[in-house]
Amino acid sequence: MREVRTRFAPSPTGGLHLGGVRTALYSYLFAKKHQGKFILRIEDTDQNRYVSGAEQYIVDCLAWCGLSPDEGPHIGGEHAPYRQSERKESYKQYALQLVESGHAYYAFDTTEELEKMREDFKSTQNPSPQYDHTTRMKMKNSLTLTNEEVKQLLAINTPYVIRISMPANETISFTDMIRGEIKNDSNLVDDKVLLKADGMPTYHLAVVVDDYLMKISHAFRGEEWLPSVPVHILLWKYLGWENDMPHWAHLPLILKPDGHGKLSKRDGDRLGFPVFAMDWHDDKTNETIKGFKELGFLPEAFINLLALLGWHSGEEKELFTKEEMIVAFSMERVHKGGAKFDYEKAKWFNHEWIKGLPAKTLMPSMQTILLSADIPLKDEPFLLDVITLVKDRCVFLNDIVMQSSYFFQAPIAIDFDAIKPKWADDKALFFSELIHQFSQLDTWEMQGIEETFKTLATEKNIKVGELQFLFRMILVGAKFGPGVFDIAYKIGKEETQSRIQYLLQKIGTV
């Protein structure tokens, strides 16, 4: 069996969305499962849609997800270059080879002439006429022109494209790894442009040539490519590479959670969740579109949730590390139907991952987040303890700010509305007495704090629970966080006393 080589071949036109990352992920998992190589190829054949910075962004996203390619434009490899714009010259010879063998032809039609043809042949039965076996003989191309005329046009540098000549009455079939045998009628496929007027290949030519040259064994891509497979199959055949053709797999689409359609880049803002792996800044509109990374997703959770969107191991397990996925993954278990993206489930994956990872692993990223939120951090052992205490309450990494800031500074806002109904003179007395009793403590240990608190409550004949609630409001300022005695212990005796003192003063004035 030949070496497994998969590729991820995005166009650098903007942010990398969920579907793209998933295609990369499946390609990566499949390659790694079979001890193969995962290649990144940049398909920048469309000059008009090219966006500078997008390529580096793609590389960064893959790195963040832990899907680093074995070969690619930024690292090289034996089949370099990996950027199609840099391979421009090599495509033309193949296009010419096809003209030579009669499987392709020159077409000189202008945009206007093409539009006119579409207009002329338009009917209710056929609202979108194609450049195909029914119309090609009415157009301006090397099939309708004499050899002399063609030579003439070429000699005076008339712009031209090279189109594939789709055969009539052929059934083109192939086996898709996910969907099984798929048949297409060649009559229904148009004469796709292979080489554009600017000399660049279209996707159709480029993908075949590069997959061949780069020895790709398995080609995965989105389901939207299914209709053009016949063109690609024929190209492999006409170029004489049939035996080297990769195994195809067309991945199901990721759909919008509401309404209908393929999940698009614009759905993010509209529906309030990210669709890009990382923040994407659009220079044209000067807008930044939020990414999963910046929103506080762990890369482990991100690829985990993506993997399960269209693939299922067959077991009940849902949480997978990348290594586990490599072992469990198989193309046979990828679904045929599209999946609607569910952000709630995505959050659940992240929450599970945060709960599952040790505080130490989480610390670097959480530290960065806290620092950028201007939280006055203490030493690392202290931070580590705090993270251990609160991480289970964080759905996003960024939640650490809200969940832990009161460990580092007195609460900025106190929910007095929640306190007042429960406040009374005996409570005030209790807390001022508590400050005093805490002062008597030789050591500041959790057990001692709790005992002191409860003994005093019993003495004063006040329900412990009620006092604990108030104590929480004093220390945290709101109704959340871990056990109050944990918090008091962690922030220290002085700070605890000072927060009680502060409230005692404040409560009289509000």
Next chain:
RNA sequence: GCCGCGUUGGUCAAUCGGUUAAGACGCCUCCCUUUCACGGAGGAAUGACGAGUUCGACUCUCGUACGUGGUACCA
């Protein structure tokens, strides 16, 4: 319009001819906790429709409906 692909609870999904049709997310109830979570125990909710094959169909076949993709010198 035509062509391709698809269709199990609201969502992700198991099942590969015989089950009370798993499990997860979300939702609801209760327990734990006078906080927010976590955790625990329960609950509601499903085979698009119609034929056919078969002793038996969610599973196979066909049709219909619906969804989705394509129908570019974009990928």
